[in-house]
Amino acid sequence: AQRVTQPEKLLSVFKGAPVELKCNYSYSGSPELFWYVQYSRQRLQLLLRHISRESIKGFTADLNKGETSFHLKKPFAQEEDSAMYYCALITGGFKTIFGAGTRLFVKA
């Protein structure tokens, strides 16, 4: 079955602390994975994609095929990082499957 799992519905950290949002996927093919973010009162938007191997707003994510994971990490959380984060998988049939989302709350 094709599935994206984000085990944490809510993650609360202090400003300056490291943050890791977990994402695990189930897919028999070669995965194309993304992280999307939704800030308060804004549209859902792409944060980063695994093939780009880029760092956006200090966030990085590494694809681990052995553990079927694509965790999102940032060494020092900022208050403006507070948002809803969704991990997404694109299948070979061009279907995008989203996880349930993790709400990140960064406390001052």
Place this chain on the structure above:
Amino acid sequence: KAGVTQTPRYLIKTRGQQVTLSCSPISGHRSVSWYQQTPGQGLQFLFEYFSETQRNKGNFPGRFSGRQFSNSRSEMNVSTLELGDSALYLCASTMGSYDTEAFFGQGTRLTVV
């Protein structure tokens, strides 16, 4: 360029009615996907249209249907509305090929009373 536009932004309907939501994708985008977003379930995939054909479908009942026009604009229809259909309905457009970024609309907030 203009973003993804969804209309209307808000709707209130009563149980048993039907509703049609509209989505205008980014110019040049050929794929439109629809999602239902609720606090408890997150983003649930409804269906995806590419070049006027439904290419993918989620696990929603047949009351949920959609279509795409030759200009890539898409509509979603929900018949015989139920209270549980209250949600934010999001539309996203992409070029339609593999590994492309999805651009989302602001959504239509549907409330069923």
